Amino acid sequence: xxxxxxxxxxxxxxxxxxxxxxxxxxxxxxxxxxxxxxxxxxxxxxxxxxxxxxxxxxxxxxxxxxxxxxxxxxxxxxxxxxxxxxxxxxxxxxxxxxxxxxxxxxxxxxxxxxxxxxxxx
Numbered sequence: 453x454x455x456x457x458x459x460x461x462x463x464x465x466x467x468x469x470x471x472x473x474x475x476x477x478x479x480x481x482x483x484x485x486x487x488x489x490x491x492x493x494x495x496x497x498x499x500x501x502x503x504x505x506x507x508x509x510x511x512x513x514x515x516x517x518x519x520x521x522x523x524x525x526x527x528x529x530x531x532x533x534x535x536x537x538x539x540x541x542x543x544x545x546x547x548x549x550x551x552x553x554x555x556x557x558x559x560x561x562x563x564x565x566x567x568x569x570x571x572x573x
Contacts, residue, residue: 455554458524460493461482461502465521473510519549527553527561534568 461478502517
């Protein structure tokens with residue numbers, strides 16, 4: 453899955469954790485994307501089996517979508533905290549974590565995670 457799809461799934465996950473029901477318009481507002489862009493992305497994610505929409509247009513992650521969203525969210529959260537620990541300001545850490553989370557191998561992330569858990573606790 454491409455980075456943009458991962459970001460959409462992570463956004464749906466974050467919004468659902470905050471307030472439950474998530475609509476495509478909520479995703480667009482959160483990400484700062486236009487309705488046509490979000491609509492196209494949702495269509496791709498639905499056809500890929502990552503997202504479903506009910507009759508009222510509320511979005512839910514499928515098991516496959518949830519797995520990716522949770523992975524991205526964990527990476528983003530841990531990398532942000534780790535960069536802050538290293539002395540990076542919170543805004544920069546958040547921005548950089550978003551860039552890194554999508555390109556870092558599982559092996560490298562797990563190594564960073566093991567190290568960070570020892571330092572952050």
